[in-house]
Amino acid sequence: MARVGVFVCFCGANIADFVDVPTVVEEAKKIRDVKFAIDYKYMCSDPGQQMIRDAIVQHRLTSIVVAACSPRMHEKTFRKALSDAGMNPYLLECANIREHSSWVHQKDKKGATDKAGDLVRMAVAKSIANEQLHEISVPVTKRALVIGGGIAGIQAALDIADARIPVTLVERSPSIGGRMSQLDETFPTLDCSQCILTPKMVDVASHPYIELIPYSEVIELDGYVGNYKAKIRKKASYVNFKTCTGCGACSQKCPVKVPNEYNMGIDKRKAIYTPFPQAVPNKPVIDAEHCTYLLKGKCGICAKVCEKGSIDYKMVDEVIEREIGAVVVATGYDLWDATPYEEYGVGRYKDIINSLEFERMVSANGPTGGVPVRPSDGKVPKTVVFIKCVGSRDKAKGIEFCSKICCMYTAKHAILLHHKVHDSRAYIFYMDIRAAGKGYEEFVNRAQVETGAVYLRGRVSKIYQKGDKLMVRGEDGQLGQEVEVEADLVVLATAVIPDKGNPALARLLGISYDKYGYLSEAHPKLRPVETAKAGIFLAGCTQAPKDIPETVAQASACAAKVCGLFAGDTIKKDPMVSTVSKEFCSGCQNCVKVCPYQAIVTEDIPLGHGAKEMRTVAKINEGVCQGCGSCVAICRSMAINLAGFTDPQIINEIVAI
Amino acid sequence: MDYSNQIRDIAAKLFAEGKIDVFVGYRMSGFDDNQVPVVITDPKETSVLVFTEKSVFNLTNYLKADHTRNKRVGLVVKGCDSRSLNLLLTESQVKRDKLYIIGVACEGVVDDKGNKMQNCMECFIPDAVVYDEMLGKLQGKKDYIVNADITELATKGLVERREYFEEIFENCIRCNACRHSCPLCYCAKCCIDQETSTLYNGTNTSSSAFHALMTWSLHLAGRCVDCRNCEKACPSHLPLHLLHKQNEKVIYENFQNHLAGVEEGDRGAFYKYSLKDPDDFIM
Amino acid sequence: MEAESKDKIVSIEKPELIAPPDWKPVIMGILCNWCSYAGSDLTGTSRTQYPPNIRIIRVPCSSRVDPWFIIKALQTTADGVLISGCHPGDCHYISGNYYARRRFLVTKELLKMVGFHGHRVQFSWVSAAEGAKFAQVVKKVTDDVVKLGPLHLYKKENFNR
Incomplete structure (x- = not known):
């Protein structure tokens, strides 16, 4: 039998002037499961919270309804009060009688009071179905992945690494530097772009906490905040970087000429090339699309002139796996x-x-x-x-x-x-x-x-x-x-x-992008560096057009976010996540398709008790689940429920009036 | 349309080659000239198999049953049946490599009185869309036609429609035959029966029938292939197709001509979205 | 407002039923947490007035709304249902409202066919900044439902719980 306590707040005159608070308390007392109901001037004040704490102990309450302001305002405050009294904080329900009643029906006191009474009834009904929930804590792998080695990626990597957090920096082209390395001088000071960028590039290469993987791409990202697994495809460079001295003899002798991307195709480069003289790492790679030897099996001049024997035509693409906790996306423009x-x-x-x-x-x-x-x-x-x-x-x-x-x-x-x-x-x-x-x-x-x-x-x-x-x-x-x-x-x-690979990358990372291909931030004003997916951050022109100072500022902001995320050994997460009742799951896997966070995977369980035959059911990773409830509504078997917003809770609210 | 001999030969061959454990087909009922589904495990029994315009049932319903689960199955599918099979495949209920599918280019089946069924007259995918072997001459896709009953209902007034459906829901006896006959109702336990689910309602009133049938039809929206197994099974002879055809029409007209089970890998209209979906009904 | 009306209010679906003089409609409002609920809070903080007939339920996302919530509400307490979520493209959960939008259209059309007036079930996109819009939407829905009269279709006398 549920024992609900109802606490109705005057909010000074904010509620009391337009809602007859004593009537609401009297109405609440008439509800079957309500064992205690009281009003107070300011429920959120210390004495108000003390009333809740005392009543929980005195009346052995099993759930609490606070009829006051919006839960978006003080839900956390009251949850803490419950916690302090030794009660599970998620047994709280808020009835929003200020924003939803007293403030919007100021000319109709009876209507507002009736409505407040109904809102309390609904909250009481919901609270009866509330379950004890516990914050989910997920461990953190303290390594960051930075995608893109332009100025944004370089800055983010350096700032994170300076906080002694290992960073993996992945760059698609043979050298880091990005667009900024192509610029001559920068506005508004006209300082030479290369002169300010090159030292940073060198820092990246020599930093003990940065692992630079050039000429490679992220091909897969699994997992969730703090626990991502990334697969990185390292393209074959056909040059052994360990022995190559970067002397450049190979490029000089190579007979194949190809439009030079670094110079926007104005001149030619060779099929074995270093993108530009200040490149980091300053080692050549063979462009497999144009190399005569790789295409036709003839030539081999570079191997002949290389004194160190660093050319290896048999090299193949390599997939590197890294466990990481956060991702900074800086793919540029x-x-x-x-x-x-x-x-x-x-x-x-x-x-x-x-x-x-x-x-x-x-x-x-x-x-x-x-x-x-x-x-x-x-x-x-x-x-x-x-x-x-x-x-x-x-x-x-x-x-x-x-x-x-x-x-x-x-x-x-x-x-x-x-x-x-x-x-x-x-x-x-x-x-x-x-x-x-x-x-x-x-x-x-x-x-x-x-x-x-x-x-x-x-x-x-x-x-x-x-x-x-x-x-x-x-x-x-x-x-x-x-x-x-x-x-x-x-x-x-x-x-x-934005880079034309952005939509594909966004799908791979599970984040959203706008109609132009720019990656979407979580909130345009208050969360401009985060994405809607926890643990993935945006730096530079991948989010919107930016100049260099803004890009650097955003990159440093990303670094601060990553460092903040990695400050503890675990991350606390809201327990409002979906769970699957395996018993009812029919394994249609539509939820897997609908989940915007790829939080749902499948697992095989025995068909029956002790049976050898297996059947496939859905399984939700509570670390990844953000609690939207999309899967709950599409599950025809009603095998999925969302903690905090279960079917019984919502239906109780609907039928409570 | 009579493929009885071909199907017998194919089934016998499949058994002989050891490709299947079970064959699902039709046989004569033995009482009249109607046909009933038959599940054959003995190769000698293949001679009972028939297929004519009386082969009305959607046999994919038998793929969810215990006697075909995890066995290699041969079965006969018409256009509509193959669409439900397509959905079962997509929804991981059956495995393609365990099936040997005999597709039929269906010319339409008939009801008890020998009249061509309404869904066959309005059929737009007469040929099986997924098959290992095809019988008959392919007819190709036809244009989608809005169901005649739905068109007629749309001309009626609100009160008239309400009265019409109130009678339907009043006559429902909640026997759940519709659900059991539906190939796409394969849930481990139907939401309507889950005691923990708030849908559960043991009473037999028009309001509980309304609740159950509406939920049922919405769970089949964008998935129903209009095989009419439910209607054939309904002891109260309720026009259940109205609910499904209405959903199908709304989905076809609003969601990029979506039709259930036509394309391989398509999960149904509710499990995907388009930015072009209509938005004008929302304030 | 409806109580002052001299005309008798009849149920549009069952014209033989006349509403009692003190009848007031109940609108069940299901709002997503991130846009519409925040928007309705803004309506409060900006003191924009609207009729007091709506009862608001908070859900994380409009995609949490199962069509049978609507059916259940109409069968039990509500004379009308309003569901509101984030504008297309603004969903906090990336794509929830797109899935929801499809279900809502089909549900509404199905309910219309079996004899419910279309105004019984209405939908809106209200962002966290659109406090004034929320008030307008509630006013419109309430006015619509007042005109339709009480709902008497398939009502359950005894609720499950």
Whole structure:
């Protein structure tokens, strides 16, 4: 027989002014299972909580109903009061008579009082079906996995490792560094990107707590917060890194030439290559798609010239498994392909390039030695047109969002152009200048004043060829007239999009992504680095377009989150998770399909007592389960129930009035 | 449509080759010209097998029974039966490698009076969709037709519909024959019978029948293949197909033309979603 | 409001039944914890008024709502049911409301066919920021159900518990 105690709160005048609290208490006393009911001015105050504690002991109560404010407000407070009195905290139910009654029916005291009475009845009915629950504690593997070795991944890895937590850093390409390593100088200070990044890359390679696995990809992630198991496929490099000295003789002699990704395809690299001189690790890999020996079995020059004998054509992909506790995803960005802009002649005219190509050209270690040239004839351009918002903020052809960084890097490009080609002039077509950030507005002003860059507010309507020039026709919105610029080179600031592998990665990790492919954070404002899946964090442009300082800040925030998660030996988890009654489970496995967290697996149990034949039933991993109840509602056999929100609890509430 | 001889030959061959332990087919009832399902374990008995337009029952229902569990089974499926088999396979109730499926390009079956059944006239997948061997000439997929009774009901007013269904639920005797005859009702213990489940209601009133039948039809929504085993089994001759066909229509029209069991690996409309699902009925 | 009405309120499904003069509808509201329940709390903190006929049940996600909760509510205490969850794409549990949406549509259409008025079962997406919307939704549902009159279909005289 249940013995329920009901505690009705005045909340000062908040409840008492609009709900007749004594009537609610009297109504509560009429309920069969209620053995004790009382009101008080402030239930959440110390004396109020003391009343609950005393009543639990005095009246041997088996569950408690507090009729007060929203459970979202004080559920934890009252649970603690129950705990203190030696009662299981999950035997508490809150009847929300403030937000749901007194505050919203201020002109109808009778209606509000009736409703409060019903809400108490419902809470009492539910509390009778409440069960004792215990917080789940899950052990933690103190190792973090960082996916992506750009500046975000590097920063996160270093910060975590500095807290003496082992980190596995997985990078898809042969070297870490990411997009930042391709940049020349950075806004708004114009410090050299390589100069500030390279020391960090070296730190990663030499850090005792960082395990760097380059040229590899995460292919599987199982488990749950604190207890993930990752499978990482290490692509065959065909070079033994242990013996290779990185002398570079192989790359020099290799006869195969391939477009160089690091330089955005402007020049060629070899089939055996180190992506760039400062690469970490500074060891070459063989590009199996282009190597003549691997394709046709002939050549083998690199093996001949390698004094150390480090070339191993028989090397195969290797799968590495790591047990980890948390994941930081930092897969970075890509540039949108501007082909839909037919009126610009993208793809038709060689002298239209995107901003990363321009960045590589003006970069001192770039394919042109730091001087921008026209791809068509190799001449140095004198008039360069920059077009912003190509693809960004364009719902019709491109993407609705603002790519955030283009305003700033285009201003930087104007300055860099001026530095490299003194008698040049930049024309910049823009929609708005978004220069919010420390020193950003000043930087844009500097571009305009120092370099004489002409900012034209308006869209470009057409680009066409005239002789060896490109005629850029657009509108100067401020003068309200059409302008035409005779350009040597056109640079498009195309939209920043997430890495195209993001949706697949998100599915693999079990996290969500938006319609553009950006990975979704748990809360846009208050939880911007976490994902909805506990233990997986986001850093950098994989979540949204960002500049370097923001990326670094988010990466460090991820590190703080990881360190916080690993502070204890176990993680406490809400006990509101689903459980399967094996007896009733028919093994249709629809719950496995529906679970958004892959928390449900199957297990084989004997068909009957002592039977040899087996049948398959569902099994829920309480560490992974987040307690949404999707599986409960779709289970036709009613074999699954969600603690805290069981069928009997909810039905009791429904029929209680 | 008479494949009796072929099926006898195939069954005999399968037994002879040792490919199956059990064969599920039809035989003559012995009382009239109707047919009943038969489960054969003795190779000598294959001569009783028949298959004509009187072969009305969905034999996949017998795959959930004890005498076929974990045995190698040969069975005959029509278009609708094969769809329920598809679902049973997807829902891990039977193993494909334990089955030898004789698919039939079904021309439609008839009721007691010899009239073609309504579901056969409206059938859109007459050919078996999963089979090892196919009998008859393939007819191909046909267009989905909304059930004639549902169309007619839609023209009636609210009060008229209420009265019509009140009589149906009033006449239900809660014998659960519908459930037992349904190939897709294979739960270890039906939710309606679980004493711990709040659905449990031993009484036999129209309200408990309403509760049970509504829950039942919603558990079959997006899965029912319209084989009408339930209707054939119902001693009160209730038009149970109305509940299923209504769900099927709503699901077909709103959820990307979803039809149960047509595609391999499809679990039914409630176990997947699309971002294009209608949202206008929600405030 | 309905008590002041001079006209007799009849059940729309059973026009022969006239509601007692003091009849007040009961709306069973099932709200998801993360969006709609938070939104209804916001309605309270912003003191937006709505009719006091709704009784609110908190569930973690709209996907926790089994169709037979609706059936059970209609058969026992409720004259109308309102279920509310997160807007599509906002589900705290990634995809719960998409599954729920499918079930709701089918359940509603089935109930309509067997003789329930469509306004008896209504759904809404209310985010944690839409306190005002929640008040509007409750008002609309209450007004709708008042017009429909009391529900008398398949009622259980004795509940299970």
